[in-house]
Amino acid sequence: MTAGLLAALAAAVLAALALGSVRIPPREVVAALLPGAEPSPFRTIVLDVRLPRVLLGLAVGAGLGVVGTVLQALVRNRLADPFLLGISSGASTGAVLVLVLGIGATTAVALPAGAFAGSLAAFLLVYGLARNGGGMTGTRLVLAGVTISYVFTALTTLVLVASSRPEHFREALYWSLGGLGSARWDTVWLPAVVVGLALPLLLALARPLDLLLVGEEGAIVLGLDVARFRAAVFVLVSLVTAVLVAASGAVGFIGLMVPHAARLLVGAAHRALLPVAALGGAVALVVADLAARTVAAPQDVPVGVLTALIGGPLFLWLMRRRSVDGTEGAPA
Template identity: 85%
Template sequence: MSRPVKAVGTAGPAGTEQPGKTGKRLFRTVPAGSPKAPGAPAASWLRRAAVLTGLTLALVAAAVAGLALGSVRIPPGEVVRALLPGAAPSPFRTIVVEVRLPRVLLGAVVGAGLAVVGCVLQALVRNRLADPFLLGISSGASTGAVLVLTLGIGVTTAVAMPVGAFLGALGALVLVYALASRGGGMTGTRLVLAGVTVSYILTALTTLVLVASARPEHFREALYWSLGGLGSARWDTVWLPAAVTCAALPLLFALSRPLDLMLVGEESATVLGLDVARFRAAVFVLASLITAVLVAASGAVGFIGLMVPHAARLLVGATHRALLPVSALAGAAALIVADLAARTVASPQDIPVGVLTALIGGPLFLWLMRSRTAQGAAL
């Protein structure tokens, strides 16, 4: 039998609620009996620990494979020896430390960041088909970064492109949100359709800017980058996405409870003390910032934010306290493995990793749409 929902106000002594004293905080204390997020049942702590341990080992194995395999195969023992402090200079050490290690680290950061942002966006819009790529955020970031590149605005710095990408991503998100909210309330279907429309428009605009560029080398460089790839990873390009992701992910983990409330529904979340409008706007800006920095470093790598959260829900359920860290580990390992495949399948040719993720994620997206339609669920 469900328990009645208590009135929500500011927290009193011993964690009690005092009705009638509403505050203006982003969210207030939530009663212990508040409803849980819909979806798969929450996994036990033992199962969550086992999943996190397994994914950590998988991430370590993927990183070692990413450092050892390539056009030049390096024995795992040599990889470990090359990573030890004070190791003697050698060709193996140069390949591992200067070439492959920045690429593996960037893959882990981008994969973890996109997977967590995908989880967060799916909770904010209550639609499991949402991710930065489908909602136009990645396309907006690509457009902003390409404008900075082609116009020559501070191209010698590692900050100009992320700033341009952030402005483009935020502008795209505001436009998608405005289009989806017109003519009645925002629904998941309207949001996805608006995101796809804006994404196509921004992709066309990006191509137009590249074609009109007076410098052909910009076209080749930006076209390859826009497909998504980690081949340009260097130590001076890894620090910014790593710093932003490491700072933002703990903050998103701390918002697990409000994200669970968003899945319940806006009306219920409001009754339970969440300022939905302010919370959604703040997290949208944070998600845009993370996406922009990652896209500026790696290009538009699509569908990681769609595929990984679905796999994580099968392992630990829909509760964000478990879902977000599992998604981060799984996303990091998945993108490292995808990039390893991209640079070894047609070696020495380096295939953009975004091409592989699109080949896998596109059919998965169609399957998810078909399964949700068969279940009678709205997009």
């Protein structure tokens, strides 16, 4: 299964480097990637324009796939993802505040720091609302997340309306729709490093994540400090999400649908599930971005628009299927 996904990923990367407003033969793409190749227009397009965008898509897609998988295990609800839980909206608000207020906006860490602060604030509110008035359930947390997502979206709009600079609206549109068009070599390294560090760390937590699938009481009996574990992993997930949103905007539905596809392929055990979710998310976002670049060429459609158009109907189908099967609220 992993070999098949790696082959699909290689094919997606090659297609993304070759296709676009300028079509480049595959052999020219390979030649451009070789060290010491002669300078040429094709080499410039591949190395300076398309390769950073593809690498950012790989990092963001893999990160969203992993984050969605972990969140669904933590809340034991397969409808959970960073977008539904308000983390992406909070990160967008934090990033837009940095842009509008000009708080170190020219540095490499300012946007991720602002996005992280916003995402953490959003999740703390969601977590508090979900626990208020009784035990926290997956359905309660998702509903609280949708509510907080609307609140932070409204805050973002309010900040932009209060701003006197029209360019802020164009920058904020990037965060709200999501896209990889601003990818540059200096914006790729941070999400790549964060995802590269988070994946092995979460793999090391595969057994506690599996224990959560048996239920909170069962996990406690088996020796897991559920409250402390959830809090620590939620902070880690918020950090990863913040960095991804700071790099690409709020790309929805990758973190929701990819974990479902991964479970169909390898089951629910997280040691096998997390790598497949990472590869699946990377393939999904690279292919979606390729479609976004070519479906209305030379117009570059924000990839978040395309993932929403595809993921929205799939999400509705999933909800209908769970309702018909009588599995609403079932654990992940």
